[in-house]
Amino acid sequence: MxxxxxxxxxxxxxxxxxxxxxxxxxxxxxxxxxxxxxxxxxxxxxxxxxxxxxxxxxxxxxxxxxxxxxxxNELNLADLDQIFPLMAMLEGRCAYEAALLIQDEDLERLEPVHQQLQEYAQAGNTSQYYLTNEVIHKAIQDLANNPWLSGLVDSLRNRLCLYRHKTLSFPGRIEQSCAEHLAIFAALKQRDAALAQSITQDHLLKQIAVLHQLAHLAQGASNDD
Structure with a gap:
C-alpha cells in the first residue's frame, strides 16, 4: 500500500x-x-x-x-475569445467574495504589494510586473475562500500559459493595467463587492481586446513585408 x-x-x-x-x-x-x-x-x-x-x-x-x-497544446485567438469571458466571470466572482470577507490585516498585507506593482509599472519592468500581478490575482482568489471557484480559476489559468503573447507589450497597457488593479484594491478597501466584481471583469476583458489589437498590428507588419 x-x-x-x-x-x-x-x-x-x-x-x-x-x-x-x-x-x-x-x-x-x-x-x-x-x-x-x-x-x-x-x-x-x-x-x-x-x-x-x-x-x-x-x-x-x-x-x-x-x-x-x-x-x-496550443491556443489561438478564437480559444482566448472563449476563455477570457469565463475568466472574467470567475475572477470577478473571486473579487466579489473577497470583498465580503477581507479583513484589515489582509489589506495591510496587500498594500505594499500594490505599491510594488506601481513601481514596476512606472519603471516599465514588465517581468517583475507580471510576477507581482500574479501574486495579487492569487491573493484575491485565496481571500474568496471558495475552493470550488478556485479550482475552476486554476484550471483556466493553467491553460492560458499555452498562449505566449504578452499584453503588456502594447503601448500604455502596463499603466492601464496598474490603474485597474488599484481601482480593484480601492473597491476591496471599501468592501464594495459589486464594484470589485465589475472592475475585475472589465480588467480581464480588456486583456483579450489588447490581444486582438496586437494580432492586428502583427498582421499589418506581416503584410508590409
Missing part, C-alpha cells in the same frame, strides 16, 4: 514539474514531448512520466496523437 502512495506522489510531482516547464516556455506550445529526454532530465522511469502526461492531457495542456506521441 505504501509503495502505491509513493508512486502516486511521484507522478503528481512530475505533472507539476511539466506544468512549470510549459509555463516557462521550456516545453513550447505545439512542441513534441521527447519522453526519453525527459526521463533522463528528471531522473525518472517512463511509468510516472506517462502517468503525468495523462494528467496534463486531461487538463487540456497536452494532446495525444496516434502513432505520433504527445504534444503540448
Amino acid at each position: 505504501s509503495q502505491r502512495i509513493v508512486q502516486q506522489v511521484l507522478y503528481l510531482e512530475v505533472a507539476a514539474r511539466l506544468r512549470d516547464m510549459i509555463a516557462k516556455g521550456t516545453l513550447a506550445p505545439g512542441s513534441w514531448v521527447d519522453e526519453l529526454s525527459l526521463t533522463e532530465e528528471l531522473g525518472i522511469s517512463r511509468t510516472p512520466l506517462r502517468e503525468a502526461l495523462k494528467v496534463l492531457v486531461s487538463e487540456g495542456l497536452m494532446r495525444l496523437e496516434p502513432r505520433r506521441g504527445c504534444f503540448v
